[in-house]
Amino acid sequence: MTELLSILYKLRIFTLDELSEALKGKVKSVEALLARYKQQGWIVAIRRNTYCMKDIASGLPVCDKYEIGSHLSHTACISYHTALEFHGLAHQPFNEVFVKSMSRFNSFSFDDVDYTYCRQTKEIVGMMTPKGNPYVRVTDVESTLLDCFDRIDRAGGIEELLHCMEGIVLLNEERLIDYLARYDKAFLYQKTGYLLERIKEQANISESLLELCRAKGAKSVKWLTNNEESDTFVNKWRMYVPQELTSKEEYELI
Numbered sequence: 001m002t003e004l005l006s007i008l009y010k011l012r013i014f015t016l017d018e019l020s021e022a023l024k025g026k027v028k029s030v031e032a033l034l035a036r037y038k039q040q041g042w043i044v045a046i047r048r049n050t051y052c053m054k055d056i057a058s059g060l061p062v063c064d065k066y067e068i069g070s071h072l073s074h075t076a077c078i079s080y081h082t083a084l085e086f087h088g089l090a091h092q093p094f095n096e097v098f099v100k101s102m103s104r105f106n107s108f109s110f111d112d113v114d115y116t117y118c119r120q121t122k123e124i125v126g127m128m129t130p131k132g133n134p135y136v137r138v139t140d141v142e143s144t145l146l147d148c149f150d151r152i153d154r155a156g157g158i159e160e161l162l163h164c165m166e167g168i169v170l171l172n173e174e175r176l177i178d179y180l181a182r183y184d185k186a187f188l189y190q191k192t193g194y195l196l197e198r199i200k201e202q203a204n205i206s207e208s209l210l211e212l213c214r215a216k217g218a219k220s221v222k223w224l225t226n227n228e229e230s231d232t233f234v235n236k237w238r239m240y241v242p243q244e245l246t247s248k249e250e251y252e253l254i
Contacts, residue, residue, distance in 0.1 A: 004023065004026065004033070005042065007022050007023065007026075008053055009053050012053055012062055012063055012067065012135060013067055013071045014050075014071075015049050015051070016031070016034065016049055034051065041054060041059065042054060046061075046110050050068075052068065065082070065097050065113050066097075066138065067135040068097070068110065068115070069097045069115055070099075070136045070137045071135070072099055073103045073105055075100075075101050075103055075120070076100070076137065077120075077137045077138060077139060078097070078099060078136065078138040079098050079100040079139050079144065080098035080144070080151065080155060081096075081155050081156050081164075082094070082097045082099075083098075083139045084144055084155070084164050086130075086136070086138050087138075087141050087144065088167070089141070089165075089168065090164055091160055091166075092156075094156065095112060095113050096115075096116055097113060097115045098116050098118050098154055099117060100118045101118070102121070102123075104117060104119070105117050118154070125143050125146075125179050125183065126143025126146075126179055127139055127140075127143075141171065142171055142172055142175040143175075143179055145165075145192075146180065146183065146188065148161055149161075149191045149192050150183070150188050152224070152225060157225075158224065158225050158229075161195075162198070162245075165195070165199055166199075168199060168202070168203045169202065169203060170203060170204065171196075171205070173206060173209050177212065180192065180212075180213075186216060186217055186219075187217070187218045189212075189218075190213065190217030190238070191224060192213050193212075193213025194224070194237040196210065196213070217237070219238075221233075221239065221240070222239050223240045224239055224240065224241040224245075225242060229242050231243055232245075232246050234246060
């Protein structure tokens with residue numbers, strides 16, 4: 001029993017197939033073992049066919065929300081506001097985990113946390129496995145920022161996003177340029193330029209990157225957020241933004 005539990009605790013989180021592979025030749029019935037360990041309180045079902053070991057002392061799952069989210073498919077990756085949290089940039093924690101995945105899974109809740117499927121049709125840009133944490137896949141800081149600029153709603157809204165950006169002290173511009181080219185969205189260039197300009201001094205953003213964003217940005221007028229909230233025009237970026245984001249010198253009210 002000790003040997004079997006040792007194997008399971010090394011897995012931490014697993015499907016029935018993964019458990020069967022790990023215990024090949026060691027037990028007659030993996031299903032029976034799984035049922036027994038669940039009954040004895042060693043294992044908890046996170047969702048159908050996904051299981052996690054429990055801590056002996058606390059009785060809580062040994063996996064945190066980042067590990068769980070990373071195990072929801074073979075391409076699952078912690079993204080958007082959840083990635084900001086992982087990197088220590090979030091202004092406040094959310095009880096929703098955003099998971100990019102190239103294969104679909106049904107969104108679900110576990111332990112008062114909602115796990116939300118975010119459709120991904122192409123290879124996930126900037127996905128990494130952090131040093132010392134092989135159970136997690138997460139977008140790096142640069143990719144996370146671009147994702148949040150692209151889907152501000154998944155960053156918790158513009159106010160939360162700006163609070164998160166206050167913690168940024170350095171960005172890899174080569175990555176940003178590469179990722180922007182791979183996303184290939186004119187409006188994302190436009191939003192990236194406007195938002196990064198706000199932390200130009202703080203994060204040492206180069207003028208050449210901002211000029212690239214202006215050159216590649218959408219030629220038509222856009223709205224940073226919804227039409228009602230973004231009521232102030234910033235001519236430099238040809239974009240309407242919420243008035244509270246602007247200085248008196250740069251905006252024009254509708």
